[in-house]
Amino acid sequence: MSSLLIVGITVFVLASFIGFEVITKVPPTLHTPLMSGSNAISGITLVGAVIAATAGGDVLATVFGFLAVTTATINVVGGFLVTDRMLGMFRRPKRPDEEAS
Amino acid sequence: MSSLLIVGITVFVLASFIGFEVITKVPPTLHTPLMSGSNAISGITLVGAVIAATAGGDVLATVFGFLAVTTATINVVGGFLVTDRMLGMFRRPKRPDEEAS
Amino acid sequence: MRIRVLREPAERERRVALVPRGASTLSDVGHDVVVTAGAGTAAGFPDEAYEGAGAVVTADPGPADLVLAVGPVTVDDVGDTGVVLAFLDPLGSPGEMRRFAEAGITALAMELVPRTTLAQSMDALSSQATAAGYEAALLAASRLPRFMPMLMTAAGTIPPARVLVLGAGVAGLQAIATARRLGAVVSGYDIRPAAKEQVESLGAKFVGGPVAETAETSGGYAGEVDEETRRRQQEALAEAVADSDVVITTAQVPGRAAPRLVSREMVERMKPGALVVDLAASTGGNCELTVPGETVDHRGVSIVGPLDLPSRTAGHASDMYSRNVVSLLGHLTDDEGALVVDPDAEVAASGGVTEDGELVYDRVRAALEDDA
Amino acid sequence: MRIRVLREPAERERRVALVPRGASTLSDVGHDVVVTAGAGTAAGFPDEAYEGAGAVVTADPGPADLVLAVGPVTVDDVGDTGVVLAFLDPLGSPGEMRRFAEAGITALAMELVPRTTLAQSMDALSSQATAAGYEAALLAASRLPRFMPMLMTAAGTIPPARVLVLGAGVAGLQAIATARRLGAVVSGYDIRPAAKEQVESLGAKFVGGPVAETAETSGGYAGEVDEETRRRQQEALAEAVADSDVVITTAQVPGRAAPRLVSREMVERMKPGALVVDLAASTGGNCELTVPGETVDHRGVSIVGPLDLPSRTAGHASDMYSRNVVSLLGHLTDDEGALVVDPDAEVAASGGVTEDGELVYDRVRAALEDDA
Amino acid sequence: MSDAARDLVYLAAAAAFIIGLKRLGSPRTARSGNLIASTGMLVAVVVTLLDLEIIEWWALVAGLVVGGAVGVLLALRVQMTSMPQLVAAFNGFGGAASALVAGAEFIRLEQVELPVETILTMILSVVIGSITLTGSFVAFAKLQGLVSGSPVTYPGMRFVNGALAVGAVGLVVWAQATQEPLAFWLAGGSALLLGILVVNPIGGADMPVVIALLNSLSGLAAAMTGFVITNSALIISGALVGASGLILTKLMTEAMNRSLSNVLFGAFGGGDSGGGSAAETGDATSTSADDVAIALAYASRVVVVPGYGLAVAQAQHALRELMTELEARGVEVAYGIHPVAGRMPGHMNVLLAEADVPYDQLLDLDQTNNLLPRTDVVLVVGANDVVNPSARDDAASPIYGMPILEVDKAATVVVIKRSLSPGFAGIDNPLFYLDRTKMLFADAKKAMTDLVSALETV
Amino acid sequence: MSDAARDLVYLAAAAAFIIGLKRLGSPRTARSGNLIASTGMLVAVVVTLLDLEIIEWWALVAGLVVGGAVGVLLALRVQMTSMPQLVAAFNGFGGAASALVAGAEFIRLEQVELPVETILTMILSVVIGSITLTGSFVAFAKLQGLVSGSPVTYPGMRFVNGALAVGAVGLVVWAQATQEPLAFWLAGGSALLLGILVVNPIGGADMPVVIALLNSLSGLAAAMTGFVITNSALIISGALVGASGLILTKLMTEAMNRSLSNVLFGAFGGGDSGGGSAAETGDATSTSADDVAIALAYASRVVVVPGYGLAVAQAQHALRELMTELEARGVEVAYGIHPVAGRMPGHMNVLLAEADVPYDQLLDLDQTNNLLPRTDVVLVVGANDVVNPSARDDAASPIYGMPILEVDKAATVVVIKRSLSPGFAGIDNPLFYLDRTKMLFADAKKAMTDLVSALETV
Numbered sequence A, B: 001m002s003s004l005l006i007v008g009i010t011v012f013v014l015a016s017f018i019g020f021e022v023i024t025k026v027p028p029t030l031h032t033p034l035m036s037g038s039n040a041i042s043g044i045t046l047v048g049a050v051i052a053a054t055a056g057g058d059v060l061a062t063v064f065g066f067l068a069v070t071t072a073t074i075n076v077v078g079g080f081l082v083t084d085r086m087l088g089m090f091r092r093p094k095r096p097d098e099e100a101s
Numbered sequence C, D: 001m002r003i004r005v006l007r008e009p010a011e012r013e014r015r016v017a018l019v020p021r022g023a024s025t026l027s028d029v030g031h032d033v034v035v036t037a038g039a040g041t042a043a044g045f046p047d048e049a050y051e052g053a054g055a056v057v058t059a060d061p062g063p064a065d066l067v068l069a070v071g072p073v074t075v076d077d078v079g080d081t082g083v084v085l086a087f088l089d090p091l092g093s094p095g096e097m098r099r100f101a102e103a104g105i106t107a108l109a110m111e112l113v114p115r116t117t118l119a120q121s122m123d124a125l126s127s128q129a130t131a132a133g134y135e136a137a138l139l140a141a142s143r144l145p146r147f148m149p150m151l152m153t154a155a156g157t158i159p160p161a162r163v164l165v166l167g168a169g170v171a172g173l174q175a176i177a178t179a180r181r182l183g184a185v186v187s188g189y190d191i192r193p194a195a196k197e198q199v200e201s202l203g204a205k206f207v208g209g210p211v212a213e214t215a216e217t218s219g220g221y222a223g224e225v226d227e228e229t230r231r232r233q234q235e236a237l238a239e240a241v242a243d244s245d246v247v248i249t250t251a252q253v254p255g256r257a258a259p260r261l262v263s264r265e266m267v268e269r270m271k272p273g274a275l276v277v278d279l280a281a282s283t284g285g286n287c288e289l290t291v292p293g294e295t296v297d298h299r300g301v302s303i304v305g306p307l308d309l310p311s312r313t314a315g316h317a318s319d320m321y322s323r324n325v326v327s328l329l330g331h332l333t334d335d336e337g338a339l340v341v342d343p344d345a346e347v348a349a350s351g352g353v354t355e356d357g358e359l360v361y362d363r364v365r366a367a368l369e370d371d372a
Numbered sequence E, F: 001m002s003d004a005a006r007d008l009v010y011l012a013a014a015a016a017f018i019i020g021l022k023r024l025g026s027p028r029t030a031r032s033g034n035l036i037a038s039t040g041m042l043v044a045v046v047v048t049l050l051d052l053e054i055i056e057w058w059a060l061v062a063g064l065v066v067g068g069a070v071g072v073l074l075a076l077r078v079q080m081t082s083m084p085q086l087v088a089a090f091n092g093f094g095g096a097a098s099a100l101v102a103g104a105e106f107i108r109l110e111q112v113e114l115p116v117e118t119i120l121t122m123i124l125s126v127v128i129g130s131i132t133l134t135g136s137f138v139a140f141a142k143l144q145g146l147v148s149g150s151p152v153t154y155p156g157m158r159f160v161n162g163a164l165a166v167g168a169v170g171l172v173v174w175a176q177a178t179q180e181p182l183a184f185w186l187a188g189g190s191a192l193l194l195g196i197l198v199v200n201p202i203g204g205a206d207m208p209v210v211i212a213l214l215n216s217l218s219g220l221a222a223a224m225t226g227f228v229i230t231n232s233a234l235i236i237s238g239a240l241v242g243a244s245g246l247i248l249t250k251l252m253t254e255a256m257n258r259s260l261s262n263v264l265f266g267a268f269g270g271g272d273s274g275g276g277s278a279a280e281t282g283d284a285t286s287t288s289a290d291d292v293a294i295a296l297a298y299a300s301r302v303v304v305v306p307g308y309g310l311a312v313a314q315a316q317h318a319l320r321e322l323m324t325e326l327e328a329r330g331v332e333v334a335y336g337i338h339p340v341a342g343r344m345p346g347h348m349n350v351l352l353a354e355a356d357v358p359y360d361q362l363l364d365l366d367q368t369n370n371l372l373p374r375t376d377v378v379l380v381v382g383a384n385d386v387v388n389p390s391a392r393d394d395a396a397s398p399i400y401g402m403p404i405l406e407v408d409k410a411a412t413v414v415v416i417k418r419s420l421s422p423g424f425a426g427i428d429n430p431l432f433y434l435d436r437t438k439m440l441f442a443d444a445k446k447a448m449t450d451l452v453s454a455l456e457t458v
């Protein structure tokens, strides 16, 4: 096994730990926005898509790249926007003690 | 900068995130045991010490290595043991509903 | 419609059937309200208050379309009227009912208003039982030569009084709540199975004893129980009664003598200084030793059979009764304000005893035929 | 030592100074306890119970070393004895105290036992005030022609009664607690600054009014207040009194007439059906209209001046008094069981009124000299 | 720009994702979390472009323009109620992207002899991405009502799915060992099929859980792509989403009182109108203490309507505690008391006085009905008949004409009781089936305690 | 053994540390967490040995034997009360080890031209390790009473420390730029000095915080060593401890109501007997709601002694709630009522009846005193005179002879009141200064609410 792979695995494992830890108790109302937001993050594959689309070579590969950029962009742009829209509903009333400050 | 260093930094940052996340609300009674346990973990430097002590070469380096192994071992062995001793005090009474099962 | 408010004929009765607020409601919808002078004084409603509410106060009110009273009243008490509305005790005095019929007076008995969810605002039995239950607990507390609540003081620890409430209807539940408020340890018992949950819903204990699925008739009333059940009841209750400092009994079966729940022997096993308050005194009492309207001392145990409990909180009791009456009239009058006693509408049907000179209530007729 | 338990001379007094349990404690440590026949009956302690506790019950008990009574008692009541222990009201009847001195009887007044943390188990003022406060609230609740608690029912919403307690000493606080238990909205007032926290510690509201730092004397009693404070007090209380359904007054100043807190005008501003219960009736009353021992009706407001409140819960009140007495005797007797009235020990010093034929209590002497 | 600098920027972007994800977990910080994560994404893409040796322009520009436009359009136009299916669709696109990148790489490197691990991650990326793609779109179709939302099963279904899965694994092994294009593409194709077949039997009500799981998978696909193109940003973010998606899936199944295997293989589910995270009981919508706590915390006025159930559960102290907590947070609270609530006149007064509820918070029928239209949340605790709208609306009802507390005038109605069973009057209550009504099925005391602790996390 | 395999094992060990650390944070899992972490350590060391090309044997063996023996001896022999200083000492050893490894590496590679980053991490490792070493041992000495525990300051102290710090940084820069051994060793030496000078001015009561911070530093040192020898196990574990140590430090300062800068530069602190995490007020030991919650949760019998303060705070409902929660956890609870508690006869009865405390849980004086010697925790809530032992022990006391509730017979006494001020009788209460007494200074109602929420996390 290459050391690059080992590094990849190490990073993968550590990031997974973070993923497990970072989310603990989330109220059900936030389940959908959270899912949507984390789905947008998984659109990071856009970075790969950009590389695939611009690397040239086989036309089929470039077409694949084009499709990849398109779908990934939909995922990223749409995902973050729609998450923000969903979260728009959380506006809290001012507490009496907050009004003073 | 070497890519090894970048990898090191990546790993370091990810592990730090885990460190920040993994501990959230700890009751004060556990502060000392937790400190002791995590201190024992930092004794991982023993791995480095072992390498330093066995690599040969300069005698001074080996002497340093010996000292490093000694101190690191104290830290690791003593640390884990004493943590366990401290935690010995947590024994909970059986609840009525637990006794059934 | 000319509505007359009676000054109650019964001696210890301090309530009044309509309070000034009710009088003003009725005047507002166009009725003429006439109040016998002094009718509300004992309940804390002076004649001036009625005048202020648009009623006419007079010593001799003359004929009317409708007479309101708390009751019970006789044909002589009501005088010249078309309809009378009061607690008429139709099953207890069927003869009087026949006399109403003969006099051509339509008699509406407040106790026959159905006990449904819908009719609760007209349910005077409930409102007056509320007052009775509350006053029963207070009466017990002040008669008792000891404290109700637990007190741990420098002069010793005083254990809480034990209160047992037999019969957990409206009055019983209110007595339970009031005794609990005062800090007593309260248990309750009733023959209806649903009562257990209700007693416990007030934080009191339910005393194990026979419950009879069949005991609950339609309308939520208890029926009479057979001899075997009675015997098991007495057994189960004997211990609980003996342990109690106060026993409040409220068990009733409509139209029948009150069930005998506490026997002489049971009283004799109670501690000296203990107390029995019998709310069923008027129908013969739940305790063997009860003398209606009096306090009996039996070997250090007092047995009180009060008849005037709701009158002890006459102001509020009248207020509630008055609202019940107004609410019922709202149901019984048509758009022009005339009284329409429609035998098919549930509320009125069950309230009516006599109509057009006839006895329309089966059980009264039955009672009279039994007599005959 | 021969200890005699008096049958209380006062007519309405149902308490007894020593209950059978106390008698047995005293017999056990070697005293001879003699009980006048029938002494405990009214409190629920039959003669047999005393006999069972090792006491001698007789109609004519003869001479004794120590006489126990609830009081007040005269020289004639106690007969031939060395010491008498009772509520003697030394400041109210200094003449009687001189007579005790002349008769060579050592008079120990229960009301002079100091109100310190240490002496609480002998503090009969506190234990009897507890009973009085509790009974006062109950009396108010049962006399009131309305409910204490709030009730939202199908027959209308009944607002909670408003109860105002003036004077938040032991009895006042207990009255507050009991009225709160019954669901009333309670406020309290006292001249001592510390009382505010105490009233609030029972969940009641403190009525704004003048408090006087100087009002609290050593021992926690209130002193007399000057004219200016009295005026401001009346002003501040006028509104609160007018708003109340029940006013319970308990303000006392030891050895003086009770402060006048509720004037005729204030009563006249109260609602018809409202109630004043004056616990200070025996020392003249906090209300201008109070007649001790009677109920006055003034324009629809009843003013009750009960004198027998602790007697209404005679069983427990006697029980507590008896424990106070036993506890005090424990302090006053030496190892052989003989009574040692040591004027230097705090407890006894303050309890003693006469000794060796002398008046030893300054304030009584002063009162007598004033008279002379 | 040096590789090192680029990699450090990727690290920063990954950190932004981590922080963003964390903040998304709490209502107070969620919005800013989304902003942080999206900023991280922008930075990562920009640094990639700067760093890139661009050989072909058109595919990049066209893809960004088309994708961006479609994304914005969908995100802004779609109705709030269709959110779950939209997320499913986005997720499908993400899976497709990962598969396509790996596919493109495979094509480009077809002639090169690749190390085993590279082929393996490529195939995994394609397979996982493809399953995500088709699975997500089936979920989308079910939620959107394009196909029947009810579970679709047929005899031997498990066998077929199993065989297909085994086949796909075989193809993966084959492709990985030989770098044979046919095997590679066949594996991808069977994954597409598998996605459809696995999701199809699952009912519409369970779809949110399925989407969460597919979301986790799309993270995994991105991570695999990261291995393929040796890009740590993809590996970290992919792993992050993969792991947190699993946790989220677990949370969601717990909120529905289901287990994951139950959802995936149980092949049953509620009716065809499964929306949001709410499970269903009949036509009434049930909810969780956590959701109610949020609704309460973000309300400005809450009215409690207690009934006999409060008394049975003896929950008055716990109720008072909950209300005190809400008051401390600046919510206006009141208690609406119906004259016949409970089983005796004044029953509620007895209980609430015991719990020391201030009298001035107790409102009678008229006061309450005046307040209800201006109330954000009304909390019906163990009451039933006294809030039954048929007394007002249904002339045939045995209680027609009785005045009721018109809780259906409030913005949100939460009803706490143990089941849908009727109250004293023995009649059904249409309130429970209103859209604005959420049922919290629990003993009243337990519900109160749960609400108090749920409130602490809001 | 291949490098890849070794690295994977290291990764597994790191995972064990992460899991272990997480479990150490909750009383229920702490012990198993420690076990998991130590297993990870064993695995990491063993795989290192297997993988190693061993040139010199003696240093390894001697070091392991000596270190192991000393470690075991210290861990098992030292008294429980000396735990904080023992942890400090261990921590010092850990820091020393990191510094020594980096030093050895420096010596070994003296002749080789090293890349900048390698030297930098070497020096950082030596410097941080050295500060940890001396700092920890000063903390040890203070706690052990070897030097005065009170803050030691002198005029110009800050200036001297600042200068030294600047000098050390200069040396680091110099060494890093030139690989000059003199600069290297001087930097290490000044770090040793800095450790002493920085910790010395801090008072004994603040030492636990300092140790936590030094613990975080020792993690950092290990991580730097990891960079030096390019070992991911060290980097991960070191970063983990470094980060979690910071969080722990923050938690501890919060528990003491201090800020970190306040601790480090405030140069003040309590007396010289600072033990555990408890802050001090006079001679009484104050405690936190979290600690009391643990004590309550792990007790088998708890007796509450309420007093006037409970009434003033109107905390009866909250108290009842706390006790109900404890009962649900299987703790036996009772209320010990002193006859004169409060300000009127029966005051406590009124309150507790209002809160619906079952009568059979109310014990009078004698019953309570019988039970107290068999009680694990007695919770004195706003009571004072009625639990004053001088009424029993001190013939000169004005309340001598009054019967009291002998709460000092219980294993642990927790007193909840707002201050040390006296009660009604106006006399001081020696109970507050007993070793077994912990004071929770707070309004009784607030304390109850805090305890209830603290209990949830136990």
Ligand SMILES: NC(=O)c1ccc[n+]([C@@H]2O[C@H](COP(=O)([O-])OP(=O)(O)OC[C@H]3O[C@@H](n4cnc5c(N)ncnc54)[C@H](OP(=O)(O)O)[C@@H]3O)[C@@H](O)[C@H]2O)c1
Residues within 6 Å of the ligand: C116, C117, C118, C120, C126, E306, E307, E308, E309, E310, E312, E313, E339, E340, E341, E342, E343, E344, E345, E346, E347, E381, E382, E383, E384, E385, E386, E387, E416, E417, E418, E419, E420, E421, E422, E423, E424, E425, E442, E443, E444, E445
């Ligand atoms: N006030 C009076 O004087 C009086 C007297 C007699 C009769 N009534 C009648 O009683 C009714 C009162 O109305 P209401 O709304 O108060 O009560 P209700 O209509 O009887 O409904 C009470 C509801 O509480 C729920 N419940 C029972 N135990 C519970 C628990 N432990 N936790 C949570 N929920 C629980 C029950 O549903 P689940 O089983 O699903 O939990 C039930 O549907 C009216 O019909 C009235 O006419 C009143």
Ligand SMILES: NC(=O)c1ccc[n+]([C@@H]2O[C@H](COP(=O)([O-])OP(=O)(O)OC[C@H]3O[C@@H](n4cnc5c(N)ncnc54)[C@H](OP(=O)(O)O)[C@@H]3O)[C@@H](O)[C@H]2O)c1
Residues within 6 Å of the ligand: D116, D117, D118, D120, D126, F306, F307, F308, F309, F310, F312, F313, F339, F340, F341, F342, F343, F344, F345, F346, F347, F381, F382, F383, F384, F385, F386, F387, F416, F417, F418, F419, F420, F421, F422, F423, F424, F425, F442, F443, F444, F445
């Ligand atoms: N029972 C009776 O009949 C009666 C009548 C009159 C007098 N007394 C006397 O009163 C005393 C009763 O003893 P006790 O132990 O109950 O009371 P205590 O000795 O008066 O002590 C009460 C303690 O509660 C604390 N406290 C006050 N408010 C508080 C709050 N909001 N939160 C937390 N703590 C609070 C106070 O300390 P902090 O200020 O530090 O918080 C105070 O030290 C005895 O001396 C007794 O003789 C009794």
Ligand SMILES: NC(=O)c1ccc[n+]([C@@H]2O[C@H](COP(=O)([O-])OP(=O)(O)OC[C@H]3O[C@@H](n4cnc5c(N)ncnc54)[C@H](O)[C@@H]3O)[C@@H](O)[C@H]2O)c1
Residues within 6 Å of the ligand: C115, C116, C117, C118, C120, C123, C125, C126, C129, C166, C167, C168, C169, C170, C171, C172, C189, C190, C191, C192, C195, C219, C220, C221, C222, C223, C225, C250, C251, C252, C253, C254, C259, C261, E340, E343
């Ligand atoms: N629908 C409504 O809204 C509504 C309103 C008020 C009352 N109610 C119902 O009406 C019913 C009667 O109430 P009430 O107070 O007028 O009853 P009541 O005065 O006729 O009787 C009092 C209680 O005595 C009990 N009892 C009778 N015989 C007994 C025996 N042998 N042993 C023990 N207990 C015995 C009865 O069960 C009843 O609970 C109750 O079920 C009540 O819930 C309904």
Ligand SMILES: NC(=O)c1ccc[n+]([C@@H]2O[C@H](COP(=O)([O-])OP(=O)(O)OC[C@H]3O[C@@H](n4cnc5c(N)ncnc54)[C@H](O)[C@@H]3O)[C@@H](O)[C@H]2O)c1
Residues within 6 Å of the ligand: D115, D116, D117, D118, D120, D123, D125, D126, D129, D166, D167, D168, D169, D170, D171, D172, D189, D190, D191, D192, D195, D219, D220, D221, D222, D223, D225, D250, D251, D252, D253, D254, D259, D261, F340, F343
């Ligand atoms: N040390 C102890 O343990 C202990 C025990 C019992 C009582 N005490 C204390 O003894 C004191 C007296 O109690 P008590 O009940 O016997 O008092 P009390 O019967 O003499 O008087 C009753 C109350 O009336 C108040 N009062 C007097 N004049 C007033 C005026 N003009 N306006 C308003 N209020 C007025 C007094 O302040 C007192 O609170 C209290 O402070 C009490 O706390 C102490």
